[in-house]
Amino acid sequence: MLALKNISKSFGGIKVLEQVTLTFKRGEVHALCGENGAGKSTLMNIISGNLKPDTGSVELHGKPVIIEDVLEAESIGIAIVYQERSLVDSLTIAENIFPVNPPLNAWKLIDHKALHRNTALLLEKLQLKDIRPDTIVGKLSAAQKGMIEIAKALAKNPAVLILDEPTASLTHEETKVLFSIIRQLRQNNVAIIYISHRMAEIAILADKVSVLKDGVLQGTVPATTPVEKVVQMMVGRTLAASAFNSNATEQVLLRIEQLSGSGFRDISFTVHSGEILGLAGLTGSGRTSLAKTIFGDVPYHSGQMFINGMPFHPQNPGRAIASHIAYLPDDRKTEGLFIEKSVADNIASVHLDTAKYHKKTNEQLALQYISQLSIRTPGPGTPVRKLSGGNQQKIVLAKWLSVSPELLIVNEPTHGIDIGAKTEIYHILKNLTAKGKGIIMVSSELPELLLLADRIAVMYQGLLMDILPKQEATEEKLAALASGIR
Amino acid sequence: MKLKDRFTDRIFTLGGSILLLCIVMTVIFPDKFATIDNFSQLMLNLSIDTIVAVGMMVLMIAGMFDLSVGSVVAFAGGMAGYLMYYHDVNFVVAIIAGLAGSVLIGFVNGWLIARVGINPMIQTLAMMGIIRGFALMLSGAGIQNFPYGYIVIGQSKLLGLQMPVWYMIIILLLFAYFAKNTSFFRRYYFIGGNEKAARLSGIHVEKMKVWAFVISATLAGIAGILLSSRLGAALSTSGRGMEMRVITAVILGGASLSGGYGKIWGAFLGALFMALINNILILSRVSGYWQEVILGVILIAAVGIDQLILKKMEK
Numbered sequence: 001m002l003a004l005k006n007i008s009k010s011f012g013g014i015k016v017l018e019q020v021t022l023t024f025k026r027g028e029v030h031a032l033c034g035e036n037g038a039g040k041s042t043l044m045n046i047i048s049g050n051l052k053p054d055t056g057s058v059e060l061h062g063k064p065v066i067i068e069d070v071l072e073a074e075s076i077g078i079a080i081v082y083q084e085r086s087l088v089d090s091l092t093i094a095e096n097i098f099p100v101n102p103p104l105n106a107w108k109l110i111d112h113k114a115l116h117r118n119t120a121l122l123l124e125k126l127q128l129k130d131i132r133p134d135t136i137v138g139k140l141s142a143a144q145k146g147m148i149e150i151a152k153a154l155a156k157n158p159a160v161l162i163l164d165e166p167t168a169s170l171t172h173e174e175t176k177v178l179f180s181i182i183r184q185l186r187q188n189n190v191a192i193i194y195i196s197h198r199m200a201e202i203a204i205l206a207d208k209v210s211v212l213k214d215g216v217l218q219g220t221v222p223a224t225t226p227v228e229k230v231v232q233m234m235v236g237r238t239l240a241a242s243a244f245n246s247n248a249t250e251q252v253l254l255r256i257e258q259l260s261g262s263g264f265r266d267i268s269f270t271v272h273s274g275e276i277l278g279l280a281g282l283t284g285s286g287r288t289s290l291a292k293t294i295f296g297d298v299p300y301h302s303g304q305m306f307i308n309g310m311p312f313h314p315q316n317p318g319r320a321i322a323s324h325i326a327y328l329p330d331d332r333k334t335e336g337l338f339i340e341k342s343v344a345d346n347i348a349s350v351h352l353d354t355a356k357y358h359k360k361t362n363e364q365l366a367l368q369y370i371s372q373l374s375i376r377t378p379g380p381g382t383p384v385r386k387l388s389g390g391n392q393q394k395i396v397l398a399k400w401l402s403v404s405p406e407l408l409i410v411n412e413p414t415h416g417i418d419i420g421a422k423t424e425i426y427h428i429l430k431n432l433t434a435k436g437k438g439i440i441m442v443s444s445e446l447p448e449l450l451l452l453a454d455r456i457a458v459m460y461q462g463l464l465m466d467i468l469p470k471q472e473a474t475e476e477k478l479a480a481l482a483s484g485i486r
Numbered sequence: 487m488k489l490k491d492r493f494t495d496r497i498f499t500l501g502g503s504i505l506l507l508c509i510v511m512t513v514i515f516p517d518k519f520a521t522i523d524n525f526s527q528l529m530l531n532l533s534i535d536t537i538v539a540v541g542m543m544v545l546m547i548a549g550m551f552d553l554s555v556g557s558v559v560a561f562a563g564g565m566a567g568y569l570m571y572y573h574d575v576n577f578v579v580a581i582i583a584g585l586a587g588s589v590l591i592g593f594v595n596g597w598l599i600a601r602v603g604i605n606p607m608i609q610t611l612a613m614m615g616i617i618r619g620f621a622l623m624l625s626g627a628g629i630q631n632f633p634y635g636y637i638v639i640g641q642s643k644l645l646g647l648q649m650p651v652w653y654m655i656i657i658l659l660l661f662a663y664f665a666k667n668t669s670f671f672r673r674y675y676f677i678g679g680n681e682k683a684a685r686l687s688g689i690h691v692e693k694m695k696v697w698a699f700v701i702s703a704t705l706a707g708i709a710g711i712l713l714s715s716r717l718g719a720a721l722s723t724s725g726r727g728m729e730m731r732v733i734t735a736v737i738l739g740g741a742s743l744s745g746g747y748g749k750i751w752g753a754f755l756g757a758l759f760m761a762l763i764n765n766i767l768i769l770s771r772v773s774g775y776w777q778e779v780i781l782g783v784i785l786i787a788a789v790g791i792d793q794l795i796l797k798k799m800e801k
Contacts, residue, residue: 050686069688069690070685070686070687070688071688074688082686084682085680085683086680086682086683086686086687087680087683088675088676088679088680088683088684088746089679089680089746090675090678090679090746090747091675091676091679091746095672095675099672099673099676099684099687099688099689100669100673100687100688100689101669102669102672104669108668109667109668110666110667110668110669110672112667152687
C-alpha cells in the first residue's frame with residue numbers, strides 16, 4: 001500500500017539515508033529498528049511530509065505521491081505519533097487533538113459540541129476514564145500525555161499509522177491498551193509502522209521487522225526472528241555482555257533518608273564509593289527530579305542527606321559542586337552545553353566562579369580531557385555544535401570530571417549517541433568507579449543498567465519501588481516495577 | 487471550573503478587582519463616580535487603547551509583540567489627514583489609504599519576522615522609529631480642518647455613548663467570538679504554546695505570524711483614524727508611548743510574554759482597569775505623576791502573585 005523507492009537523503013554532505021526501498025502493507029504491523037542515528041526518524045519525517053527526499057519516491061497504492069507538508073500527508077491518510085511531544089500545555093485535550101481541522105458547523109465555525117463528543121469517544125477508546133475533553137493538557141501526567149498523542153493520530157482515521165517509540169513514557173496498563181488498539185487497527189486494514197528499540201515489544205506485536213544501520217536498509221525479516229539476530233543486524237556485531245566487574249566498596253558515600261521533594265517522596269538509599277547505582281523508571285516517575293534535588297537544583301521539602309556521614313544540605317548547584325557532586329543532565333543541548341562556544345570554554349564553564357578567565361589554561365585543560373576521553377575534535381577552539389552527539393556528550397562529561405567529583409550523577413548518559421561512543425562512555429564510567437568514585441546512573445535503557453549497575457533502584461510515580469542487586473535484576477522484573485507492579 | 491482554577495484565571499480575578507474598585511468608588515464618590523457622564527468619558531478614554539490592545543493580544547497569544555503600533559496610530563491619521571488637507575481627497579478614500587498603509591506596515595513586519603527571521607523586538611523597534619518619521623513627514627506640526635464626514639466618525643454619539651466606544655465594542659465582540667470559534671484564531675494558541683508542536687501538527691506557522699502582524703497593524707490603523715477624527719486633528723505625536731501602555735494592559739489581562747495564554751476580553755479588562763485607576767486618581771485629586779508609579783506596582787504585583795500561585799500549585 002505504501003512503498004518507498006530508492007530514498008536517499010543527506011544533511012550537509014552527510015548521507016543519512018541511502019537507497020532505502022521498503023514496502024508497508026495494510027493490515028500489517030511493520031517494526032523498524034536501528035541504533036540512534038540510523039536514519040529511522042529521517043525516514044519517518046519523509047513519509048509524514050516534514051522532509052523531502054533528495055532522490056527516490058514515495059508511492060501510495062502504486063502511484064507516486066509528492067508529500068509537500070504534514071497537512072497533505074494527513075489528507076492522504078498518513079498519521080504519525082511523534083516521539084517528542086507535539087502537545088500544547090495551555091490548551092484542553094480536545095483542542096490538542098484537533099489542532100488544525102476541528103469539526104466545523106454550517107457557518108465554518110468550530111462546533112464545540114462535536115469537538116467535545118469526538119474527543120470523548122477517542123478517550124473512551126483509549127480507556128482514559130479519569131480525564132475529560134476539557135481538561136488542560138498541562139495537568140496530565142507524562143503517560144497520559146503519551147496517550148493523548150496517540151489519540152491525536154487516531155483522530156485522523158489514518159490508513160497508515162506511524163508510531164515513533166510510543167511506549168517510552170507509558171506504564172504497563174497503558175501499553176496493554178495501546179497494543180490492543182494496534183491489533184484492532186491491524187484488523188481494520190491499517191498499515192502500521194512501529195519504531196522501537198524494545199525488542200520484547202517488537203516480538204509480541206509486529207509481523208515484520210526492518211533494520212536500518214547508518215542509513216542503509218539491512219533487510220526485512222519476520223518478527224519471529226530471534227532477538228540476537230536482529231540486534232546483530234542493528235549493530236553489525238554482537239554485544240559483549242557482562243564484561244564489567246564490580247568495584248563497589250563497603251564505604252558509604254551518600255546516604256539519603258526519607259527524602260521528599262517535588263515529584264517524589266520518602267526516598268531512602270545509599271551509594272557506596274566505587275559503586276554504580278542504577279536508577280530506572282518511566283519518564284515522569286521522579287527520577288530526574290530526585291537527581292536534580294541531590295545536585296541542589298530543585299529544593300526538597302523534608303528528609304536528610306549525608307555525604308561521608310556528614311549532613312549535607314544542597315541549596316544550589318554551586319554548593320553541591322563544592323561538596324564534590326556533579327550532575328550530567330539528560331538533555332545535553334539545553335542543560336549541558338553552550339552549543340556555540342568552543343570545546344575549551346564548555347569544559348571550563350564550571351570554573352567561572354573560582355578561576356580567572358585564562359584562555360591558555362582553559363585550552364590546556366581541554367587538551368588533557370581530549371586525550372583522556374579521546375574526544376574527536378579538530379581542536380579545543382572548535383564550537384561544540386560542529387561535533388557529533390557522542391563527542392558532545394564526552395565534553396559534558398569532561399566538564400563535570402574537571403571538578404573532581406566524588407559522586408557523579410549521570411542522567412541518560414548515552415542518549416542519542418552511537419554504539420561506539422556508548423561503549424567508550426561505559427568504560428569511562430567504570431574506570432571512575434575503580435578510582436573509588438560513586439555513580440548514580442539514571443537511564444531508560446534497561447540493558448545498559450543491567451550491564452553497568454551494581455544495584456538498580458526503580459521508581460514509579462515518585463516512590464522508590466525496590467532496589468535490586470545486579471544478580472537478581474532482569475529486564476522483565478525492572479519493567480514490571482517501573483509500571484508499579486511488585 | 488473549580489474554585490482553585492478561578493483564582494488563576496485572570497479574567498475572573500481582574501474582573502473581580504474592577505467590580506470591587508467600582509463598588510468602593512461608588513460609595514466614596516456617589517455623585518462624581520457613578521454618573522453616566524463619568525462612565526461615558528471613561529469608556530471613551532479607553533476605547534482607542536483597547537482596539538490596539540485586541541491586536542496586541544492576538545500577537546501575544548502567539549508569543550510575539552509589536553512595538554510599532556503607537557507609530558502606526560500616528561501614521562494612519564497622518565496619512566488620511568495629509569490626503570484630505572493637501573490633495574482634497576474624498577474622506578472615504580483617505581481612510582482606505584490610511585488603513586492600506588497600516589496593512590502594508592504589518593505585512594512588512596510580519597514578513598521580515600516570520601520569513602527572514604528577524605527578532606520581533608528588533609524588527610518592531612526599528613519600525614517604530616521608521617513609521618514615526620513618516621508620520622512626522624505627513625502631518626508635520628499637525629493637520630486640522632477635516633471634512634465633516636471624517637469628523638462624524640469619531641465625534642458623533644449613539645445612545646449616549648461616543649462612536650469610538652461602539653467601534654471598540656464591535657471589535658471586541660467580533661474578535662472574542664472568532665477567537666473562540668474559528669480554527670484560524672485557535673492556531674495562535676498552538677503557535678504561542680509550542681511552536682515546534684504547531685509546525686508538526688501541520689500549522690503554517692510563518693503564514694500565521696504574518697497574518698498576526700497584519701491584524702495588529704490594521705487595528706492600530708483603525709485606532710489612528712478614530713483618534714484623529716475624535717481630536718479633529720492629525721498629530722505626529724499621537725500614540726506616543728501607547729505600545730507600552732497596551733502591552734501593560736494585555737499582560738494585566740492575562741497574556742504571557744512567552745505566549746500560549748490570553749483571551750480577547752482580557753485586553754479590554756486590562757485597559758479598563760488602567761483607565762479606572764486613572765479615573766480614581768483624578769477624582770481623588772492625586773497628582774497625575776503617581777499614575778505611572780501605581781500602574782507599575784500593580785503590574786509587578788499581578789504577575790508576581792501569579793508566579794507565587796503557580797509555585798504553590800506545583801508543590
